[in-house]
Amino acid sequence: MTAHSTVEALGYRIASGGAGECVGAFSAWAREAPPARVAACLNPHSVATADRDADLSAALGSADLLLPDGVGVVLAARLAGGRVAGRVTGSDLLEGVCAALDAEGGRSCFFLGCTEEALSRVRARMARDFPRLRVAGTLSPPFAERFGADEEAAMVRAVNGARPDALWVGMTAPKQEKWIARNREALEVPAVAAVGAALDFFAGTARRPGPAMRRLGLEWLGRLAREPGRMWRRTLVSGPVFCGLVLRSLADGKGGGR
Numbered sequence: 642m643t644a645h646s647t648v649e650a651l652g653y654r655i656a657s658g659g660a661g662e663c664v665g666a667f668s669a670w671a672r673e674a675p676p677a678r679v680a681a682c683l684n685p686h687s688v689a690t691a692d693r694d695a696d697l698s699a700a701l702g703s704a705d706l707l708l709p710d711g712v713g714v715v716l717a718a719r720l721a722g723g724r725v726a727g728r729v730t731g732s733d734l735l736e737g738v739c740a741a742l743d744a745e746g747g748r749s750c751f752f753l754g755c756t757e758e759a760l761s762r763v764r765a766r767m768a769r770d771f772p773r774l775r776v777a778g779t780l781s782p783p784f785a786e787r788f789g790a791d792e793e794a795a796m797v798r799a800v801n802g803a804r805p806d807a808l809w810v811g812m813t814a815p816k817q818e819k820w821i822a823r824n825r826e827a828l829e830v831p832a833v834a835a836v837g838a839a840l841d842f843f844a845g846t847a848r849r850p851g852p853a854m855r856r857l858g859l860e861w862l863g864r865l866a867r868e869p870g871r872m873w874r875r876t877l878v879s880g881p882v883f884c885g886l887v888l889r890s891l892a893d894g895k896g897g898g899r
Contacts, residue, residue: 645706648723651688651890653658655707655718659726664737666706670741670832671742671750671806677825679704680834681818682731684711685883690815692886700822707819708734708833713880717887731836735809738834741805743771751803751830752779753796755840762844778803782812785833793824801829808833811840 645666646658656663663680670678681704691698701707708729709715718725742748752763760779767776780799783792800808808830810817817835825833841847 647707648725650718650723651683651714651886653683653701653707655683655709655714655723655725656729657709657723657725659719660703660729660733660737662726663706663729663734664741665706667734667807667832667834668738668741668745671738671748672745673831675829675831677808677828677830677833677860678706678708679821679825680734680816680832681821682708682710682835682837683714684839685713686711686879687814687818688714688886689879689882692882694815696819696822700815700818704818713883713887714864717890720887730840731834732842734834735836735839738807739767739771739774743774743782746773747776748806749777749804750807750809751800751805752809752811752840753782753800754809754817755781755844755846757781759841759844759846762846763840766845769803770883777805786816788820793820796805796820797827798838800826805830806832809840810835813835813837829830831893 645656645662648657649655656666667678667680681701683701685702687697691701708731709718709725710730712728712729715728739750742750750752752760755763760781764776764779767774778799780796781790782796788796806872808828810821810833812820812835814835814837817837821828821833821835838847
């Protein structure tokens with residue numbers, strides 16, 4: 642397994658080397674053989690949700706690459722004494738890896754999640770921007786809180802039948818992280834990532850806040866303004882819970898380190 646630097650904070654091992662290092666690690670996994678190595682995103686909402694959801698906590702803890710996808714996570718790691726290069730989002734990983742694999746040529750990926758419209762746009766963008774990276778397949782799963790055993794088995798068969806080098810999963814959190822954790826041993830894919838809304842951003846069916854807001858660490862505010870019905874709970878409920886967990890973690894001495 643390709644090494645990458647990490648720090649310990651909030652009870653998790655978080656990637657600390659920046660976007661380039663994360664892209665390099667995941668791209669290297671895509672060139673190897675299964676079993677699957679897994680990347681996931683850690684943000685204040687997922688930390689707060691995992692505190693009361695043991696399955697999500699286990700899924701995040703088992704990830705091979707845990708991105709600091711949130712300025713709050715970066716600050717928490719630094720408060721704990723860890724050196725973190727900066728925030729790394731699912732979009733950073735997705736676009737960086739696609740560029741790396743496209744430059745290499747001869748690789749393929751599978752997109753699981755979103756709507757058929759979004760996946761059609763993903764295929765069009767891939768053909769335009771990354772023509773040497775083959776789209777092995779796409780699948781829009783049922784929009785349901787839980788999948789049945791037969792549905793999950795069919796999804797795994799679709800992915801395995803396409804034999805991709807990388808699998809991008811863009812369902813809602815925490816459904817995507819739990820789906821990967823349940824099925825990673827059955828997936829015949831070397832590199833799997835839960836990237837959430839990054840697929841919609843990639844497709845253009847949702848607008849990501851601009852570079853200025855991202856540099857200032859205010860992407861969460863831009864998304865709240867654009868999607869208040871979906872984002873208010875993540876921000877106004879999970880935010881204070883996350884702050885309490887940071888304080889508790891610091892008091893417990895769960896600090897950083899390599």
